[in-house]
Amino acid sequence: YDLDMPNAERLVDDNQLVDDNEINTEKSLDTGDGGGGGGIAPIMGQGFASGGISMTYRSLVLKKWFQAPTVRESKGKPGEMGKPVKIPADMKEVMKEKFKENQFNLLASDMISLNRSLTDVRHENCRHKHYPSKLPTTSIVIVFHNEAWTTLLRTVWSVINRSPRSLLKEIILVDDASERDFLGKQLEDYVAKLPVRTFVLRTEKRSGLIRARLLGAEHVSGEVITFLDAHCECTEGWLEPLLARIVQNRRTVVCPIIDVISDETFEYITASDSTWGGFNWKLNFRWYRVPQREMARRNNDRTAPLRTPTMAGGLFSIDKDYFYEIGSYDEGMDIWGGENLEMSFRIWQCGGILEIIPCSHVGHVFRDKSPYTFPGGVAKIVLHNAARVAEVWLDEWRDFYYAMSTGARKASAGDVSDRKSLRDRLKCKSFRWYLENVYPESLMPLDYYYLGEIRNAETETCLDTMGRKYNEKVGISYCHGLGGNQVFAYTKRQQIMSDDLCLDAASSNGPVNMVRCHNMGGNQEWVYDAEEKWIRHTNTGQCLQRATRDDASTPLLRPCDYSKGQQWLMESKFKW
Ligand code: LR7
Ligand code: MN
Numbered sequence: 001y002d003l004d005m006p007n008a009e010r011l012v013d014d015n016q017l018v019d020d021n022e023i024n025t026e027k028s029l030d031t032g033d034g035g036g037g038g039g040i041a042p043i044m045g046q047g048f049a050s051g052g053i054s055m056t057y058r059s060l061v062l063k064k065w066f067q068a069p070t071v072r073e074s075k076g077k078p079g080e081m082g083k084p085v086k087i088p089a090d091m092k093e094v095m096k097e098k099f100k101e102n103q104f105n106l107l108a109s110d111m112i113s114l115n116r117s118l119t120d121v122r123h124e125n126c127r128h129k130h131y132p133s134k135l136p137t138t139s140i141v142i143v144f145h146n147e148a149w150t151t152l153l154r155t156v157w158s159v160i161n162r163s164p165r166s167l168l169k170e171i172i173l174v175d176d177a178s179e180r181d182f183l184g185k186q187l188e189d190y191v192a193k194l195p196v197r198t199f200v201l202r203t204e205k206r207s208g209l210i211r212a213r214l215l216g217a218e219h220v221s222g223e224v225i226t227f228l229d230a231h232c233e234c235t236e237g238w239l240e241p242l243l244a245r246i247v248q249n250r251r252t253v254v255c256p257i258i259d260v261i262s263d264e265t266f267e268y269i270t271a272s273d274s275t276w277g278g279f280n281w282k283l284n285f286r287w288y289r290v291p292q293r294e295m296a297r298r299n300n301d302r303t304a305p306l307r308t309p310t311m312a313g314g315l316f317s318i319d320k321d322y323f324y325e326i327g328s329y330d331e332g333m334d335i336w337g338g339e340n341l342e343m344s345f346r347i348w349q350c351g352g353i354l355e356i357i358p359c360s361h362v363g364h365v366f367r368d369k370s371p372y373t374f375p376g377g378v379a380k381i382v383l384h385n386a387a388r389v390a391e392v393w394l395d396e397w398r399d400f401y402y403a404m405s406t407g408a409r410k411a412s413a414g415d416v417s418d419r420k421s422l423r424d425r426l427k428c429k430s431f432r433w434y435l436e437n438v439y440p441e442s443l444m445p446l447d448y449y450y451l452g453e454i455r456n457a458e459t460e461t462c463l464d465t466m467g468r469k470y471n472e473k474v475g476i477s478y479c480h481g482l483g484g485n486q487v488f489a490y491t492k493r494q495q496i497m498s499d500d501l502c503l504d505a506a507s508s509n510g511p512v513n514m515v516r517c518h519n520m521g522g523n524q525e526w527v528y529d530a531e532e533k534w535i536r537h538t539n540t541g542q543c544l545q546r547a548t549r550d551d552a553s554t555p556l557l558r559p560c561d562y563s564k565g566q567q568w569l570m571e572s573k574f575k576w
Pocket of ligand 1: 144146206230335
């Protein structure tokens with residue numbers, strides 16, 4: 001491994017620099033949308049009621065923070081300016097072997113400087129923003145299990161190189177029982193020489209990222225905790241906007257835009273500033289397009305903080321005291337998964353705000369597979385964590401989660417009484433409140449008439465997605481009563497939906513396809529007549545009919561004729 005220490009001398013403490021453009025009085029402090037009106041009323045004023053800027057961090061002047069000078073490009077080195085690394089043909093075999101160690105191109109990572117240069121990826125308008133002259137200090141907490149040397153240390157160096165030194169209290173590395181020698185004493189010796197206080201904590205046995213982060217948090221002496229994954233690269237000006245937002249309201253939990261570091265080439269690829277976090281019925285975190293409603297609330301300013309329903313989980317800053325006030329993490333969660341949704345719901349439901357700050361960009365190596373072991377099995381762990389989220393935060397919407405898989409129903413959430421009493425103690429709002437006010441676009445419909453199987457009265461067969469994907473025909477098959485592909489919601493918006501797919505017909509004789517729900521009626525609007533038991537497609541006036549012998553795999557659209565083949569029962573006969 002490349003052990004050479006990048007040269008720290010070109011780092012300048014921002015305190016040595018003179019403020020340019022000091023703007024006097026805190027009145028001009030951009031309090032964001034604190035006093036705004038319109039939009040979705042219930043959250044507009046939330047959290048800002050107590051006078052806008054938090055007293056803890058009150059400051060009088062704004063300044064344009066000087067970042068440590070841009071890391072200069074080392075000409076001729078691979079990966080500089082975030083460019084992709086090309087592996088010579090004769091090294092392809094080595095590359096493949098090394099890929100397996102971390103599920104990313106380790107050979108490429110090892111070829112790149114630990115403090116490689118990156119381009120300034122921020123929106124033009126971000127470069128001129130002013131932030132309070134006094135910002136809180138932050139400690140960076142990075143947990144890892146068997147991380148590669150170069151990705152871990154590049155994360156550390158990117159923090160050191162691109163954060164104003166006066167804001168950086170320390171870097172805390174939490175080793176979650178790694179089994180690689182170089183992460184032992186060699187790592188401790190290395191970090192002891194860094195220009196920023198950095199130390200390594202170790203969990204005694206494998207604890208998973210959630211409990212590892214809790215251990216790291218206990219040792220934080222900064223005012224704000226900033227969590228990062230162990231394979232990140234922070235870019236120019238990433239930290240100031242995060243901290244500045246917390247100054248305005250300490251109940252705001254803030255995430256950077258998470259850019260993509262390619263797992264194949266380590267190219268730095270800027271992510272869209274118009275995506276936010278959501279989740280599906282299986283409680284998987286997913287990125288979705290930001291709706292127009294939120295764009296409008298921000299006056300179409302692409303640099304303004306973006307309220308996101310959920311966060312990816314790995315990269316965020318939170319006021320340290322607030323982290324504990326709001327219940328830190330659920331210690332009952334193991335290894336990986338679920339904690340990001342748990343924290344997202346908790347923040348929103350218990351009076352906080354969760355935002356993506358578009359002027360802050362941090363890259364993350366996204367990979368297809370997890371490189372490490374999940375003791376006890378991936379499914380068991382992930383479903384256990386998700387069940388805890390469902391049990392504590394989802395109220396009746398937990399049915400959507402459980403309907404999706406037998407595995408989910410069988411997994412045990414364990415004892416969640418502590419988390420439930422936390423929810424009571426903090427007087428948190430309901431999941432309905434969250435859906436109404438934070439995430440009306442959610443795939444879990446706010447109002448629905450029915451959730452269950454849709455059975456044909458004549459053939460006793462059930463609508464079935466057959467596990468098919470977008471824009472394919474909906475299927476129909478023997479009712480198995482096990483949920484999953486045979487679970488549909490009939491919503492108040494008159495959609496027939498399964499997770500993110502809605503029944504959709506574009507012409508009067510079909511076919512009936514499954515198309516991504518657009519929530520705008522049109523081809524996705526169906527009226528269920530509870531008397532006649534019809535499912536009538538509004539746009540075409542046709543009725544949904546059982547499959548025929550010729551094509552038994554898919555239901556049809558036909559003129560409504562009161563036949564039994566057009567009767568559908570929305571009453572579940574689940575075997576669980
Ligand atoms: O047992 C473990 N112990 C650990 O210390 C398992 C993991 N870890 C460490 C690991 O070394 C890494 O540094 O925890 C960190 C996160 O693990 P990853 O990198 O395997 O997770 P991920 O990037 O695939 O997954 C995302 O979702 C996780 C859910 O538990 C965490 O919240 C991750 O932090 C999170 N990552 C991000 O948010 C980055 C953006 C990815 C997206 C979307
Ligand atoms: Mn990660």
